[in-house]
Amino acid sequence: MKSDIEIARSVELKKIKQVAESIGIPREEVENYGRYIAKIPEQLIDEEKVKKSNLVLVTAITATKAGIGKTTVSIGLALGLNKIGKKAIVALREPSLGPCFGMKGGAAGGGYAQVLPMEKINLHFTGDFHAITSAHNMISALLDNYLYQNQAKGFGLKEILWRRVLDVNDRSLRSIVVGLGPKSNGITQESGFDITPASEIMAILCLSKDVEDLRRRIENILLGFTYDDQPFTVKDLGVAGAITVLLKDAIHPNLVQTTEGTAAFVHGGPFANIAHGCNSILATKLAMSFGDYVITEAGFGADLGAEKFYNIKCRKSGLQPKLTVIVATAQGLKMHGGVSLDRIKEPNMEGLKEGLRNLDKHIRNLRSFGQTVVVAFNKFATDTDEEMEMLREHCEQLGVGYAINNAFSEGGDGAVDMARLVVDTIENNPSEPLRYTYKEEDSIQQKIEKVAITLGVSEEEIHKAVESKIRPLELELQEEFQQTEESQTYRRNLKIVLEYERKKRQFNIEYMLDDNDDRYDYCYDVFGKLRNPAMLKQIQKKYKERRREEKERQKKFEEWFHEYNWNQFQKNYSGSGSYQNRESDNYQSSDENSSYYNYVNDNYTDEEKVILKQFYRVLAKKFHPDSNAGKDTTKQMALLNKLHGHWGLG
DSSP, X not given: OOOHHHHHHHSOOOOHHHHHHHTTOOGGGOEESSSSOEEOOGGGOOHXXXXXXXEEEEEESSOOTTOOOHHHHHHHHHHHHHHTTOOEEEEEOOOOHHHHTSSSOOOSEETTEEEESHHHHHTTTTSHHHHXXXXXXXXXXXXXXXXXXXGGGTOOEEEEOOOEEESSOOGGGSXXXXXXXXXXXXXXXXXXXXXXXXXXXXXXXXXXXXHHHHHHHHHTOEEEEETTSOEEEHHXXXXXXXXXXXXXXXXXXXXXXXXXXXXXXXXXXXXTTTSOOBOOHHHHHHHHHHOSEEEEEBSSOIIIIIHHIIXXXXXXXXXOOSEEEEXXXXXXXXXXXXXXXXXXXXXXHHHHHHHHHHHHHHHHHHHHTTOOEEEEEEOOTTOOHHHHHHHHHHHHHHTOEEEEEOHXXXXXXXXXXXXXXXXXXXXXXXXXXXXXXXXXXXXXXXXXXHHHHHTTOOHHHHHHHIIIIIHHHHHHHHHHHHTSHHHHHHHHHHHHHHHHHHHXXXXXXXXXXXXXXXXXXXXXXXXXXXXXXXXHHHHHHXXXXXXXXXXXXXXXXXXXXXXXXXXXXXXXXXXXXXXXXXXXXXXXOOOTTSHHHHHHHHHOOHHHHHHHHHHHHHHHXXXXXXXXXXXXXXXXHHHHHHHHHHTTOO
């Protein structure tokens, strides 16, 4: 059989405008990147057509060094669907140079199930990755410059979270020191390079619904923390607009074609072990706007890629897959069954049988989301009929559809059975509405625990992961949320409300009003600005009248007090007097049913209670915390409140 590159070069490609027209995209909307590649504006997305389209997710058993072939199966399924007369489009991620020049060697499919032009897609393509790299590193450069220019003012970050990226996995650049040399080179500090698919901007681009949403997300990127533990964001840096401009073309999905001339959208490439591992929402929705069946994939195994596809991408976009296809290979299953890498091409029924446990677990996980599942056996030349038959029988026992994909060697003809299985399953037994693993408002810890429990991780393992890894991340995300516009608005509003309540409380104390009196609101607005001077004058007038009445009551009380039987008073408050005992027993008690409490309640006249209420108000004003800034009057207020109850003031 020919190599991938030989097959790719043997295909006579259609002009990209022909490909676009074949699925209903007007020629004038096609932005050519050469003859065979184009950008398509996301404005062509039709949400009504999206709802009617049949979205199929392709995922896989746990990935091994042997490879599984999700992309090849995804492309092959699209080819097979078109072979049986269905209008099918595939929507994939863009390859990264790191894997392309590493183990994978390419990520545009394989054999006769490829997206073309293969070498351009695997290399620089339309420059999306380079744009993301430039945008990411622009933030790094501008941040370093900001720190350098403002260090004389005392500004600095105690922790910088933002590193640099490069689309080549260069080990020597993972940890570096920047700012060496003369002072004009900036502040000397540690930094490093990650690979471009690990960039937060990559994830942001793939989740954005338009340019405005892209800018909003960029503004909220957390760069680090100041010395007073405040988050510092791209918005604080003031460069979100410039960064968005660098991505103005990268946000548009890319249109290419398969080895059989059918349309394929290839856009975005976040890694599943770092981000959500899916192509862009925009590309998927564009495909669904023009295709009756749309095939997309999620990175790594179903426990990682599919989970994030459902919980993140589908939740954020509103997408609902009609079916999930899980890819399995005999070689991969044998590796999961304990067979060594150098022997997986040899027949080994016991190893294959043992490896089926991995497939079974993934199927259970996928069903927990409400998904209907079918198995696609991705055939290799070394696979035996006996191995394929064992897997078919096993799927029958599970009640799961099964088909062999041979698109690698036969193109669309080799995927016809798989295509018919997919159509039949969607028509007769489509997936239920998605059941998400967690709520969006759950904490990071709760999300991890729910995902882990669903995937069968032990409680001990969960807590170990949470304590060692997740807790610091949760704290960082909490800090990140605090710098969002929503959080800032909430804090501003809370500050206004608290200040309003403080002023209202102080107003009621000053003018001897009850706590629940709302006359403050008739005088002032929520910001404390006087709106009704006439009402305030009325309150002040009544307050003066009340003060006069209070003085009169005070005078009467003094007269009454001097007429009190002092001998009896002294007797009761002596060491052996009953009153003293009552006081001793009851003022140290929190029991409101005590005898003294009831005794006092029952022995004050209504007139005396009026006077005592005046006492309480005067003392409350004197000892209230708002009137004693910098002083602790807690004990005085506690005793005063106890007296308030003992006097029966209610």
